[in-house]
Structure formats: structure tokens, C-alpha cells
Amino acid sequence: MTRRHPASDPLGIAVIGTGRMGSDHVRRIDRVVSGARVAAVIDVDGERAERVAGTVDGCAAYTDPAAAMADDAVDAVLIASPGPAHEAALLQAFKHDLPVLCEKPLTPDAASALRVLEAEARLGHRRVQVGFMRRYDAEYQRLKSLLDAGEFGRTLMLHCTHRNASTPPGYATPMMINDSVVHEIDVTRWLLDQEITAVTVLRPAPSSAAPEGLSDPQLVLFETSGGAVVDVEIFVNCGFGYQVRCEAVGERGTARIGDAHGMYVNAAGRWGGEIPQDFTERFRDAYDREVQAWVDATRRGEVTGPSAWDGYAAAAVCEAGVRAQATGERTPVTLAARPALYGA
């Protein structure tokens, strides 16, 4: 019998933020992902950090991200804290040259995203993967493969639908762009490999199911650098469930994802099936694949996936989108020059 050298240690990850997303990532790294372990959790609420750390073997609890990043057991950082805390955590991680998976948004606005981008560019190599998890969804990946294969020619339009059953208290109109349509912004840029150059928003008379003051639904239109047109129905109080669809219209064919998932039932006078009620159900596997892909790339010494440039560009389009919501005008998007680090 022959035995090779002992297995390389699993990747030690510090998870910043232990809210809904953070806790779920802790569970995912601990139970689902191969080759990684939760080395530390960080939360400004120290008790909560301790409580979460207590569920994982060999996991430390911190209230300060900087202290956690100094911990020898920490090889990489997953940022799942609220958006306003991202910039500081990212810059700190750059100091330690640690790989980061940063939940979207990269930062809450284009100016701060640009600062992060420039800091990473100064580092001279990519360290950040932004958490646009739809790129890891099996259906979106199939759609991307089809478009990239070129069988259908150039992509001329995308028709997107983004529906949520209902909104939590405090949800305001700009969040329809910043928290929801931001996914279609990334999907558009990724599927087409083009930048978004202008945004227009049409606002129908709101649904009576929308909370007072929320202009729901809306039709958001993107124009892209390659001349494609994208329409997005964003409807965050549709009542019936969580539904994300995308139809790409090419020169010789169209392809649609997101429809009619799963088991088909005949009962009580109807054929059909169930609509998932939230994104954790619809995109659970995408989150698993995203984190596994990050762990795998990190262990190979690589950084892949959505970059800080993708995070910055999304923030810039969001800013234009929120203005377009308010003015009803076609609103151009202006981007800074793209650093060489992120491709020409």
C-alpha cells in the first residue's frame, strides 16, 4: 500500500455578518461545501457571533473584522454584513491580501464601489468575487452556454420577469432597482458581455396590493453598448410567489428559463404545479454552487466569477435606474475607465 502526503487542510473562512444570509452561509460552508470550514464568524453583536460560532467545530467568534482577519486560521473572507459595512471590510481584506466573496451589493453606491475597485487595482491582482449568484444557477448557465455557442446569432433582446410575493415593511421604491433589478443588471451584462448604456423606467398605475407609496410594478428598460434592448418587469407584490424568468431573443431563435418548474399535478380542476415562495428555494443550488466555486478557485490560488468591476458597473446602473424611476426620462449611464486588471 502507498499513501500520498496528508490531505491539504480545508480552507478556513471568516464569515462577516450573521444575519439571514450570513447564518445561511455558515451552515453552507459547514455542511454542504467541500474543502472548506468556518474558521471564524464576526458580528457587531458579540453574543450572536458567539451563538453562531458555537454551532460549528473549531469556529472562533469576533466582533471586529480586522481581528478576525489577523487570525492564522483564516484563509479567506465571506462578507455578508449590511452593504454600508462592505467598503471597510473589503479594504481590510486587501491589507491582508485575503480572497473575498462579497455578498451583493459590492457597496451601496457607485462612488464607494469605485474606491474599492481602485484599491484592488492598486493591489495588482483580483481578490474579490461579488455575490451575483444567478451566474451559478444551472438554468442561467445553460442559457449563457447557448448564447455563447452562437447557434442563435447575436442576442437582440432580453425579456425579464422578476416577481416577489410581497415586500417587507420599510421597502421603498428605489429598492426595486437596488435590491431586485440589480440582479437583472448583472444578468444582462453577463449574458451579453456588454455594458448597459441607458435606463428608462415606465410606471403603470400601482397595484392596489402594493403598500402606500410604492410604485409597484414597473417596467425597466436597458439599452446596451452592443445595441441590445432589455425589458424587465419588476413586480414585488405579485402575491402568488417568487418567479424569475429570462427570455433571450437571438437572430435565429429564442430561449427562455424560469418557467413551470418541477412536478406537474392534476387536481381540483387544474393542471400545473407549485411556484416557489422565495429566493432561497428558487436559488438554493445556485448559492451552493457559488460558494463551492469560490472555495475551489481559492484553493487553486485563483479568483474567478463576478469582479469588483461588475460590482461597480451594477452600482452605476442602479444609480441611473433610480434617477430614471424618479424622472420618467431615459437616463444615460456613465462609467469610469475600466482598469486593465478587469480586461480591456
Add this chain to the structure above:
Amino acid sequence: MTRRHPASDPLGIAVIGTGRMGSDHVRRIDRVVSGARVAAVIDVDGERAERVAGTVDGCAAYTDPAAAMADDAVDAVLIASPGPAHEAALLQAFKHDLPVLCEKPLTPDAASALRVLEAEARLGHRRVQVGFMRRYDAEYQRLKSLLDAGEFGRTLMLHCTHRNASTPPGYATPMMINDSVVHEIDVTRWLLDQEITAVTVLRPAPSSAAPEGLSDPQLVLFETSGGAVVDVEIFVNCGFGYQVRCEAVGERGTARIGDAHGMYVNAAGRWGGEIPQDFTERFRDAYDREVQAWVDATRRGEVTGPSAWDGYAAAAVCEAGVRAQATGERTPVTLAARPALYGA
């Protein structure tokens, strides 16, 4: 044994125009529709008129619509001649007070449509049914019933797709509005029971499959008097077939028609089915139902279906749409006052 009085005679119809649509209507009235017969056919090409008349028992051939309408055997008129000939034929029919089924468009522009409308209004009763046959399609009727039932609340948006495999020689950009999107214009007005108040057109970089000079596809946007927003993908060289879909988005649910018709096949590595190649296949039953409904109403002494007002309003929206194509601007639609004959 008892016998009632002899069956009332079938409705004698004069068909004006014996091109593709006209000939098909002759066949339909002769072979498919109950309670009607083709009494006369009219075409400026007298030989063609004779040839078509020769296929039907007891059918006369004319070159002049006025002469045909004076024929005692003619009880009603179906206009299937080219659009520019419609106004004269309609006004002639009004002189004889004959019921008319007029293929779309009512007339080629809003001004002439308004003249027809005013002439009918002076007559004091409706005589015209306009050939917007989608109102007679079983799927559109089901959608209309659902929306009218109110189960889903107010309708907030429509997402429409209108795709043709390819265009014939001579097809120009304005025809995308006047010949194709005109159906979505009528569908929007009919489904929502609202007028269209503005049109915007977005033009992606054209498909390389589009003939030189044709800006295909386009995204056409309507705003309506009740605050709904409608998007229409018009793509007349999609290559793969004829496909008309409509999804209505209500406050509590959505409904879609036009997808995945018919037989489901597994073969050669794929599941799915065939896409019809043209509108005669997709809407054959709608044409049958349309003409049968017109015959039935006429025999009862009634006029139902799309009115001259519907024909006029469609023409006015088309004019705005063609301007919007050219300018890229949001273009308001202005309508004349609606005569009492057509409802408040």
C-alpha cells in the same frame, strides 16, 4: 306530422376582392360557415372574378362593387380588397344600408377612418364590423373572460410577442406597425377596454437576418388611459415560425396564451413540438368564428364585434407608432371625440 314554414334563406354575401384573403373568405362562406352563401364576388380583374365565381353555385361576378351591391341577391358585404379601396366600398355599402365585414385596416389612415366613422354615425346605426379576428380566437377569448371576471384585479401590464418567420419583398419598417402591431393595438384596447394614449418604440441593432433597411426587431411600448403599460416585441424575421403570445399581469395573478401549442414530441434528443409557420394556421379557427359570428348577428339584425371606432382608434395609434419609430420619442396619441353611436 307537422312542418314549420320553410327555412329562411341563407344570407347572400358579396365578397369584394379575390386575392389571398378574399378567396379564402369565399371558400369559408361556401364550405364552412352555416347560414350564408356567396352571392357575388367583385374584383377589378374581371377574369379573376369570373373564375372565383365559377367555383360556387349561384354566384355572380362583378368588377364594380356598386353594381354588386345593387344585386337583389346581395344581403351583406365582406370587404377584402386592398386598404386604399376600403373607404369607397364602405361609403357605397352605407348607401344601400348593407351590413359590412371589413378586413383590417378599416382604411389606411386615421383621417379616412374618421370620415367612414362620421358617415356611419350619420346613418344613425352601426353597419360595420372590422376584421380584428383575434377577438374570435379561443385563447384570446379565454384571456378576456378571465380579465373581465376580475379575479386577478385590475390589469397592470401586458407583455406581447408577435413573431413572423420572414417578410415578403417590399416589406418596410412602418409595416411592422401598420400591418403587424396593429393587432396588438386592437388586442390592448379590447382586453383592457381602454384607449392607448402614448407610444414609444425602441429599436435594437437589427438582426442580420433582416433585409437591408428593415429595423427588425423592435420593442413597442403603449401607455393606456387607465394607466396600464404594454410592451410588444415585434420581430418579423425571427426565422423559426409564426408566434403570437400575450401575458396579462393582474394585481393577483398573470395569464399567458400562445405558448407551446399542440402535440408534444420526443425525438432526436429534444422534447417539444412544432411552431406554426403562418397566421392562417394559427388563426384559422378565429377566422371561421369571426365570419360565423358576423353572419349570425346579421341574420338576427344586429351588428356586433369591432366597430368603426375601433378601426379609427387603431389607425390613430398606428400613425403615432410610425412617428415614434422614426423619432425614438414618446409620442402621444390624440383621438377625435367619440360619437354617441359607439358608446360614451
Add this chain to the structure above:
Amino acid sequence: MTRRHPASDPLGIAVIGTGRMGSDHVRRIDRVVSGARVAAVIDVDGERAERVAGTVDGCAAYTDPAAAMADDAVDAVLIASPGPAHEAALLQAFKHDLPVLCEKPLTPDAASALRVLEAEARLGHRRVQVGFMRRYDAEYQRLKSLLDAGEFGRTLMLHCTHRNASTPPGYATPMMINDSVVHEIDVTRWLLDQEITAVTVLRPAPSSAAPEGLSDPQLVLFETSGGAVVDVEIFVNCGFGYQVRCEAVGERGTARIGDAHGMYVNAAGRWGGEIPQDFTERFRDAYDREVQAWVDATRRGEVTGPSAWDGYAAAAVCEAGVRAQATGERTPVTLAARPALYGA
């Protein structure tokens, strides 16, 4: 102007039986079908005959089929009376050499069907079309075309589903074969152009929704002269609606009809659509096409569609099927020699 000879008169039809099916055929001939009129209605209940005749211009009422067939206004006969009355009416029609559309079953058993068959054979030409209306359903016709085109090679199996929401009072186990599966018997013979040679019936423990004494559902198996195998789920108290599906399995592909008809809805946590509740909704168009095809063929002097042989063969398979229900054994089907009139 030129006018051809007057239109040939519409076909005068005598409808025997004014129950649910008969009344519906009267309406269909009067209002839907082109080129025919109801010349007479016959019912043993004279008052009902008068009442129905009173709804149609120029329609006579009779209580005796023989008297009606002697009426000069009667050119053809549609038999929609109860099955036990069919044989006498058919033989009477043969005396007058009148074309007949006979609702299924041709007669209630194989022996009487054979007598009818032999009488028609003695006549020397076909007079009878049997009312197996599925052959006129658009989806079944598409399936038949696909199989006949040979693209998928020989057909190896059929998987059939036949579900009814519930059964009326008095419905007994043999009726699952005689009234329901008889359609799959005809479909099998027609699609494959083969005779059924054996029947086996498997009876699961009955649904608690089935009335006392009804062994519902069942799985009925056919073997055919060409070596195909057919399974039929017959479930007449499925509760959720009326659903008829058929999947053909060929050597190189499969094709399925009957699934997921119509409008697609998202609402209340579910995607899907409505299931029709009875056969009049699902097969309305098939009935229309069946009667129109019969009228058209009759006016051309032809007899087409399912023949008396098809009616007889179905009766013989039903008899074997009812025995197979009772014994649980594989039961061979024996047919008389096929007269030359019905093909080799």
C-alpha cells in the same frame, strides 16, 4: 355579370333521438354546419319531437323513423337514439338507401353489429359512418399524420389515459369498457391500422371515491395484430375533470396529445391551467368537424369515416373486454371474416 345555376339545396337531415346528443346535433346542423339543414326530428316522445322541431325553420316532427325516412325532404339520417334502437333504424335506412351517421355504439353487441354489417354488405356499397368522433379531433389527427408519415418508424406501444370527473347514477363496471374505453378501442385500431387480438384488465383496489360496487380505476391492455401493446388507464371518478391523453411510442420517437391545454396562469402559489370538466368541452370541435365531414362527403356522394366494420370490431373487443374485467384473464378477440366491402 354572369350567374351560375342556383345553389344546390342543402342536405336535409333527419335526426333520430332528441336526448342530450340528439338535441346537440340538431343545434349543430342548424347553426354550425355548412350545407345542411334539419329536415326532421324523430323521437318516441312525440311532444319532445314537436318541441325540438319547433326551434328549427322547416323542420318536421315524427315519432316513427320509417315515416321520417319516407319524407321527401329527408336526404340523410343521423341516429342519436339509445343503442338498442340503432339496429332497426339502420336497417330501415338501408331500405331507403339513405346515408347514415350513427352515434356510437353501432349496436350494443357484436352479434347485432354483425347483422348490420352483413345487411350493408348485401347493399353492395357503404352507407354508414359510425360516430367515433375522436378521429375528427385536431390533436388526434395530428398524431395520426405523424405516425402515418413514418418518421418515427413502426408504432410499438400506446399509453392512453381516459379520466372522467365522476359517474352518473346507475353507472356499472362494464360501462367502463362499453361507453368509455370503446373510444380507445377505436383510436387504437385507427391509429395503428391493426385489429385488437387480445384484452387483459387489471383492477387495482378501487378508489374510495368510486360508488359502491364500481371497480374504478382499471388498467386495460390490448395486444394487436401487428404486435403492438396498448395500455389504457380508465378512471371514471378521478374527481378533477375530463382528461384524455394518448402517447404513441415509435421506434425513433414518441408523441403525446391531450396534455396541458390552453391558457397558462400564475396565481395563488401555482402555475398551470384549467382542466375541462366534460367531453362536450374537450371534443366540441371534433363533433363539429365530424358532422361537417359527413355532410360534405354525403353531398359529394361518398361515404367516408369509421365504417360498420369499425363499429362491429369495436363491439367484439368490448365483449372480450367485459369478459376480461370479470375473469382477470387475458381474453382473445375473435372477429368474423371481413367482407370485401370494407377492404381486404
Add this chain to the structure above:
Amino acid sequence: MTRRHPASDPLGIAVIGTGRMGSDHVRRIDRVVSGARVAAVIDVDGERAERVAGTVDGCAAYTDPAAAMADDAVDAVLIASPGPAHEAALLQAFKHDLPVLCEKPLTPDAASALRVLEAEARLGHRRVQVGFMRRYDAEYQRLKSLLDAGEFGRTLMLHCTHRNASTPPGYATPMMINDSVVHEIDVTRWLLDQEITAVTVLRPAPSSAAPEGLSDPQLVLFETSGGAVVDVEIFVNCGFGYQVRCEAVGERGTARIGDAHGMYVNAAGRWGGEIPQDFTERFRDAYDREVQAWVDATRRGEVTGPSAWDGYAAAAVCEAGVRAQATGERTPVTLAARPALYGA
């Protein structure tokens, strides 16, 4: 900062057999599954064992399962060798009281499966999980949940389809039962929680695409202890892909899985999507979930999933099925008494 005790070591797994399935499990444990590592691989071909071991950090190579099981680094065994080698490996694992995931079949026949069963029963606790991976497929799990919830009442029938694109050289008729339908045997027993009591096989005239001597396709019928009836189309040279469907028919509704997966495309005159070409694509996630579930249960000190009794019962039904193929007769299934270890 606080740190709990070091993470418990990952589960060290010995994989027996390094063929297609074995190699894939090595990759899965190394790269996909959380909390486990490949401690050893075993193959009678020592060079192959070395080669595979060389791809994994800290993995030993053996030619003898007994030696591998004596290795301290081995905590559990995954058997992926050919079926005839399973019995010896299982009994060896029992000696070391090691948890085993045994690829199906448990053993090649009912007699040997019974010996394994009895050996485990003597051990007094479950050690074996059998590799019926469909129980871990998301769609089958949803179907199982629906049936168990009882909403549709008792399950009366299952309609199953099991299609492969083509068979490898050497594939013989009994393998249609032993290698393919064995999955439907397990699915039937699991979904219904009933034993199969009789098998009947109908053999249509074979497809001309089937290799000489292979009676393909077949219709396999099961009767169960609870009175349900199950039909299975097994068609192993269908040509168009790999397709596994299951429709459950309950007293108040039906549910179907396996249809129309994934992206929906319009192109070249057709709507639809791609059919996977083999089981690794269709059931990849099921294999991942199966092994993860086994690792998780093992680390908790539990044994879950399909038991040796399930393996034995499947073998007994397979034996009856192969006899039923040969005789064309309904063939009863006889099972040994069920040891208490496996439930009453």
C-alpha cells in the same frame, strides 16, 4: 475571542472499485461532498488503484478490500465494484462493523441478498445503505412528499417510463429488469411503502432499432400488497435520449415528474428543449445528495436510506420479473420473513 475544540476529522472513506461509478464517487467525495475524504481506493487492478489514489491527497491504494478495511484511516466503505463481488465485501465490512454505501444491486440474486440480510440482522444493527439514488432525486422526493401528505388519498396506480438512448454491446433481455427496471421496483416499493406481489411482462414486437435478440421495448406490470397496479415502459434503445418519468394516480389527483426539464427554446420551426443523454446528467444531483446524506448520517452515528431489506426485495422482484419475461405469465413474488431489524 473564543474557539471551540478543533473540527472533528472528516469521514475517511474506502471506495471499492474504480470503474465508471467508482471513479465518479472518488471525485464526488473529494470535490463535492462536505465532511468526508477518500482515505483509500481498492481495485483488483492494482495499477488502476494507484492511478486513482494518486489524484487525491492522502489516499491509499489497495487491491484487497480486507486490507483496506483494516486501515485505521478508513471509517466507512463505499462499494462500487461489480455485483458478484458485493457479498464478500459486505460480509467483510460487517466484520469491521463499518458503515457501507453499497451501489445497487445489493447482490446479483435473491439468495445471496438474503444471506447478506441475515448477516446484518445477526449484527443486530443496520450497517448498509443500498445505492437506490432515485430516492435522493429532488423531483422524486417532491412526489414522495405529496403522496405521504395524503392530499390525493391512497395511490391507486403508477405509470412509469424508463427510456435509454441505446444499449452497449452485450446487453441482454434480462438486464432490462435487473439493471433498469430495478429502479422502478425500488421506486414503487418506496413511494407506496408496499411490497410487490406479482409481475407480468408484455413484449411488443421489438423495435427494429434493437440489437438482434433483444426484446425491446417491454411493458412491465406490478401488483402490490396494497392493491395498487404499476405499469413500466422499459425501452432501452429509444434513440432520442435518457428519460425517466413517473405519474402517480391518487384518489383525488395525479402528479407527474420527469417531463420537459429545463430551458425552453424556439428555433428552426420547433418549440421545446433538450433531452439529457444519460443518467449521469439526469441524476447527477441525486448522486451528490445520496452520498452527502450517507456521510452526514454516518457522522451522526446513524444508518438511513434504502436498507438491505430493500436490496433483497428488489432482487426477489427482479427474479420474478425475469421469469415473467420468459414465460409471459403473471408471476407471483415470494419474500422471506422480514427480520425485526427492518421494521415489522
